[in-house]
Amino acid sequence: MELTMRAVAFRRYGPADVLESLVLPRPSVRPDSILIRVAAAAVNPADWRLRDGQFRLAMRLRFPFIPGSDVAGIVESVGPAVSRFQPGDAVYAMIPTMMGGGYAEYVAVSEQYVALAPRHLSLGNTAGVPLAALTALQGLRDRARLQAGQQVLVYGASGGVGSFAVQIAKAMGASVTAATSSRNAVLVQNLGADTVIDYTQHSFSEAAQRFDLIFDAVNVLSFRHILPSLNPYGVFVTVNPFIEKLSPGWLASFRRGKRLRSVFVQPGGADLDCLSRWLDVDQIRPLIDQRYPLTDAAEAHRYSATGRVRGKLVLIVNKQLAEIVVAQSTLPIEETSVSL
Ligand SMILES: NC(=O)c1ccc[n+]([C@@H]2O[C@H](COP(=O)([O-])OP(=O)(O)OC[C@H]3O[C@@H](n4cnc5c(N)ncnc54)[C@H](OP(=O)(O)O)[C@@H]3O)[C@@H](O)[C@H]2O)c1
Structure with missing residues (x-):
């Protein structure tokens, strides 16, 4: 039967x-x-x-x-x-x-x-x-090659991908600025963000601060608009999986080394094990x-x-x-x- x-x-x-x-x-x-x-x-x-x-x-x-x-x-x-x-x-x-x-x-x-x-x-x-945290991990670690001490902006920090991106970037030793709406400011601070920007009130591009990595976790930013906010050799990573094709790597030499990268999440037990090591010690949490x-x-x-x-x-x-x-x-x- x-x-x-x-x-x-x-x-x-x-x-x-x-x-x-x-x-x-x-x-x-x-x-x-x-x-x-x-x-x-x-x-x-x-x-x-x-x-x-x-x-x-x-x-x-x-x-x-x-x-x-x-x-x-x-x-x-x-x-x-x-x-x-x-x-x-x-x-x-x-x-x-x-x-x-x-x-x-x-x-x-x-x-x-x-x-x-x-x-x-x-x-x-x-x-x-799994899916949201793997997207954040692969975007930060594999696509952007995030290093400890770098300045990171996570845009859309309160969503599934964004909330993991804030925590994983912190776990990897970055200094994290989170862009979110005011109703989620405290929540994002509790995830470990060092600075919070209310994207409904202020555009981060108006601020003097420059970032080594901007992670667009909601697919609303355009590479052209964020370029002035990136440090030389900085990386813009977006969850739009197809956009990278529009800006091949060799173009970076015309933009002081600034690069555009897409993340397209890949399933995999080895990366889940990597997340488990942080989850086990409460360094990240859903x-x-x-x-x-x-x-x-x-x-x-x-x-x-x-x-x-x-x-x-x-x-x-x-x-x-x-x-x-x-x-x-x-x-x-x-x-x-x-x-x-
Ligand atoms: N490429 C890939 O492999 C991959 C993998 C996973 C997800 N994605 C895509 O990534 C996107 C996010 O996924 P998710 O699961 O994180 O979604 P989600 O949890 O539904 O995201 C909701 C969050 O987005 C924020 N948000 C909405 N509009 C915003 C805006 N204009 N500016 C800043 N924040 C904004 C909201 O915060 P406020 O209420 O504060 O605005 C809310 O907390 C989706 O489009 C999804 O399809 C792609």
Whole structure:
């Protein structure tokens, strides 16, 4: 008899109402994949953009499509080629957005995308980490090659990506200025920002300060406009994944070495391990705005689409599992020091 599960999915593109609670076949495990019993999943803007059909020309979805790139849960079973995980492990993962599958009781994920869950955090809160934190990490570390002591501006510091970018830049030893609206100023200060600018009142480009790195976490800034605010050899990193093509590297020589870089988040267990080292010691933490039961995913999508979310929205799939907190560090002792 085929095993089934509850999931929230859509069978056609459209507004949030096209999300339905369905009973669907439970995914089967491939040799290199892990079946996760999902405790919680996070909502990302890409989820409602996929549902709206904004990417329909670029990518073909198979309906019913279960959205959800971020999950935390417990390993139910593993394929024969899986070596690092076993049933019962508490884990978290970023699933490639196009594959989705997170808004469900079970999801099968390739081993390479999975990491052991960080300690001290409930699995419900852990689900708020992967995609947004990986975007911030890869933008700062890989695209901008951030160095300790540099001056960083995070624009849109209260969102999912921005709230992690502030904390990760601080964890990497930078001095951080955060641009946010006044209602989020205290919240962003509590994340560790050294200086806060209210973007609704002041343009950072009017200030005398120059930055080594400007991270646009909401895709609203233009490279041309921010150029005067960058130090020579400074980097502008944006979450617009395609814009870098418009400004190839060789053009930097005409702009005192100032470069434009895009970040396009890549899933990966090794980078999640890197985040876990900071999460384990409370150097970074997910900021959770709202939790919803899975069946209220449409309401979460509507809120996400307002562009006003502070941190992350989490869908609780299994209430009991979502409250589990991993007490012991699951990383080998020699790997627990916080470094890159
Ligand atoms: N390239 C990639 O791989 C990648 C990965 C992840 C996300 N993204 C994209 O990155 C963007 C942000 O994602 P997210 O998950 O962080 O979104 P989010 O959590 O929904 O962002 C909401 C936050 O954005 C702030 N905001 C909205 N308009 C703003 C503006 N004009 N100036 C400054 N801040 C503004 C809001 O703060 P206030 O209320 O204070 O304005 C709010 O806190 C989305 O477009 C997403 O699709 C790209």
